[in-house]
Amino acid sequence: MSDLKNKRIITAALTGAWPKKENNPNVPMTPSEIADDVYAAWKEGAAIAHLHMRDDEGNGTMDHLKFAETLRLIKERYPECDIILNLTTSGDIYATDDTRVLHVKELKPEMASYDCGSMNWLNFGLFLNSPKFLEDCGRIFKENNVKPEIECFDPGMIGNAAYYLKKGVLEGPLHFQFCMGCANGIPGSLKNLLFMKETADQLIGKGNYTWSAFGVGHSAMEVMYAAIALGGSIRVGMEDNVMYSKGVLAESNAQLIARAARVIREYGCEPATPDEARQILGLKK
Amino acid sequence: MSWGPNFMYYHCPSCGKKFKFQQDMIPELGDDFGRCPDCGEMGVFEHDGARTLDDNEYFEVE
Ligand SMILES: [Zn+2]
Numbered sequence: 001m002s003d004l005k006n007k008r009i010i011t012a013a014l015t016g017a018w019p020k021k022e023n024n025p026n027v028p029m030t031p032s033e034i035a036d037d038v039y040a041a042w043k044e045g046a047a048i049a050h051l052h053m054r055d056d057e058g059n060g061t062m063d064h065l066k067f068a069e070t071l072r073l074i075k076e077r078y079p080e081c082d083i084i085l086n087l088t089t090s091g092d093i094y095a096t097d098d099t100r101v102l103h104v105k106e107l108k109p110e111m112a113s114y115d116c117g118s119m120n121w122l123n124f125g126l127f128l129n130s131p132k133f134l135e136d137c138g139r140i141f142k143e144n145n146v147k148p149e150i151e152c153f154d155p156g157m158i159g160n161a162a163y164y165l166k167k168g169v170l171e172g173p174l175h176f177q178f179c180m181g182c183a184n185g186i187p188g189s190l191k192n193l194l195f196m197k198e199t200a201d202q203l204i205g206k207g208n209y210t211w212s213a214f215g216v217g218h219s220a221m222e223v224m225y226a227a228i229a230l231g232g233s234i235r236v237g238m239e240d241n242v243m244y245s246k247g248v249l250a251e252s253n254a255q256l257i258a259r260a261a262r263v264i265r266e267y268g269c270e271p272a273t274p275d276e277a278r279q280i281l282g283l284k285k
Numbered sequence: 286m287s288w289g290p291n292f293m294y295y296h297c298p299s300c301g302k303k304f305k306f307q308q309d310m311i312p313e314l315g316d317d318f319g320r321c322p323d324c325g326e327m328g329v330f331e332h333d334g335a336r337t338l339d340d341n342e343y344f345e346v347e
Contacts, residue, residue: 018288022338052286060286090286115286122291122335151286180309183291187309217290217307218347240287247341 004280007272008264009233011048011149011177011212012041014253016239017060017091024242024249029054031066035073040254041237042083045261047277048111049083050149052091052239062095064103071107082274084283086111086149089137093125097133101140110283112141113177114148116164117157120184134160138169147283149212151177153185155199162203175281176200177235178213180223188219190226197230210280216240224260228267236260288335294343295328297321304328305343314346322346 014037019027028037031053038049053066067087074081087109089100104112114137121127141148148170152158164170178196181188186196193213200209212233215223220241227234236256244250244259261271272280292305302323311318319328322344 013287016288017286018335023336023340088286113286122288123333127286179287181290181307182287183308185309187312189313214287216287218310218345240289242289242336246345 004272004276006269007276007280008228008269009048009212009272009277009280010046010257010260010264011050011086011233011235011237012038012046012253012257013050013214013235013237013239014038014041015052015054016237017052017088017093019238019242020058024238026250026252027238027242028253029058031070031073034070035077037253038074038083039078039081040252041257042078042081042274044254044257045271046257047084047272047274048086050086050088050113050235050237050239052088060092062089062091062099062103064099064106067103067107071109084111084274084277085109086113088113090115090127090129090151093121093127097130097136100133101137104140104146105144108144109146110278111147111149111281113151114138114141114170115151115153115157116160117153119153122183134164135169138164142171145284147175147281149177150174151179152196153179153182155186155196158196158199158203165204172204172208173282174204174209176209176211178211180213180215181217181219188215188217188223190222193223193226194230197232214240224263228264228269233272234260234264291333291335292340292343292345293319293333294331294337295319295321296331297324297326298329299324299326303343304346305340306346308333310347
């Protein structure tokens, strides 16, 4: 295996909880569509698939049966696909805390998201991750050997992760996802990404963690290039951006992932394979 | 979980142009946030939220 320092992980965030077919007809919504997109993402160089589910009306849901169905379809249709599955625990702001982790207990994915704080959701609701939920989540992840993708929407959430690390709720090395440009989170820019990274260096310690980043909307490309230049990994997909460029809808998730892989290669790095990503992240498959 | 950008949608009281600003441009644009990109007039705020279906009718100011 070649030098891992030169490898960057592409996480494919295919669906999310928000965009619908009306926003972009190419957003995968059903377990069948999501399974096909996971495979297409893997073919284009994604090492991790970050999955959300939708109910039959297209709204975000934490229905464990939808997750189970999707995982079954991936296995059945694409047995050769060794992508790391990363299941959201935040796919519906109205779900109970128990519902948000049921699929983690049942399916024991290699990774799951861990949103390290609470915030206002699109200026109309609440995105709640209470201290109790975060402590329970940390315990459940450990019991089930699930690596958290620690989503941080502002520097304070990195501070919260440092607290849970000290407390033993989280175990190092941590893997951060810096989520930039979401409403009421840190605005997306190169300067702010550098600040997030420096905050993590200070709070967690250089070399003690791995990280990835994405920007929604106007900052998508700026954050992608900046993350690669700063030595990080990247997340792309229609959860975060339904547009390929200004005014142009993305044709598919695969199109977004193919561009990310090109950017990584042009920079002089290589997209990590799933097994390389497992090594980088310290996953025990 | 992300949800794509949050936009604030406006129209211009002078020329009628429809335009939008992503919320996280507030620090970068300062006093220009909300102004018509053509005539500089402060826009009339309509609503905000995730992308709407008529989203492309609103020019995105960056
Ligand atoms: Zn005007």
